[in-house]
Amino acid sequence: MPPLGEHHYELTTTWTGNRGSGTSGYRDYARDVTIAVEGKTDLLASADKPFRGDSSRWNPEDLLVAALSECHLLSYLHACVQAGVVVTSYRDVATGLMREDGRGGGAFVEVMLRPQVTVANASMIGAAENAHHQAHEWCFIANSVNFPVRHEAEVTAG
Numbered sequence: 001m002p003p004l005g006e007h008h009y010e011l012t013t014t015w016t017g018n019r020g021s022g023t024s025g026y027r028d029y030a031r032d033v034t035i036a037v038e039g040k041t042d043l044l045a046s047a048d049k050p051f052r053g054d055s056s057r058w059n060p061e062d063l064l065v066a067a068l069s070e071c072h073l074l075s076y077l078h079a080c081v082q083a084g085v086v087v088t089s090y091r092d093v094a095t096g097l098m099r100e101d102g103r104g105g106g107a108f109v110e111v112m113l114r115p116q117v118t119v120a121n122a123s124m125i126g127a128a129e130n131a132h133h134q135a136h137e138w139c140f141i142a143n144s145v146n147f148p149v150r151h152e153a154e155v156t157a158g
Helices: 059-085 122-139
Strands: 011-015 033-036 043-045 087-092 095-100 106-113 115-119 147-150 154-157
Touching: 059 087, 059 095, 059 106, 059 115, 059 122, 059 147, 115 122, 122 147, 122 154
Parallel strands: 106 147, 115 154
Antiparallel strands: 011 033, 033 043, 087 115, 095 106
């Protein structure tokens, strides 16, 4: 049996928030960051607003929830193909809950995915609902975190 594949990911994260005096004080610098992957559009990021960040930019918490949502979506589409389910639309309203620990840190305690899926016909709804369980098992990102990733899916026929 051939060895399981390894996949390596590389990106560059550059702090762009030096206002002229570096980190001379907690309020003296911006939390602005540019995340770059070769061949892709740069992602402008920052800290979340409560942590003195720029709310117009992506923050690490947003990116974690987005990674879980997208990973489930891609795994789900694959599971549906294998089950003979034709998905015609998919939209997820995902939320994450993070709690601060009072010592300057914190952790996510849960992410909830709420996919709204439309399938080609009503006979596919049962298999489409079951495919969410398979997608959860396959999701690389969900398998990499130490908190529950739940899903409350709604499947309808179009």
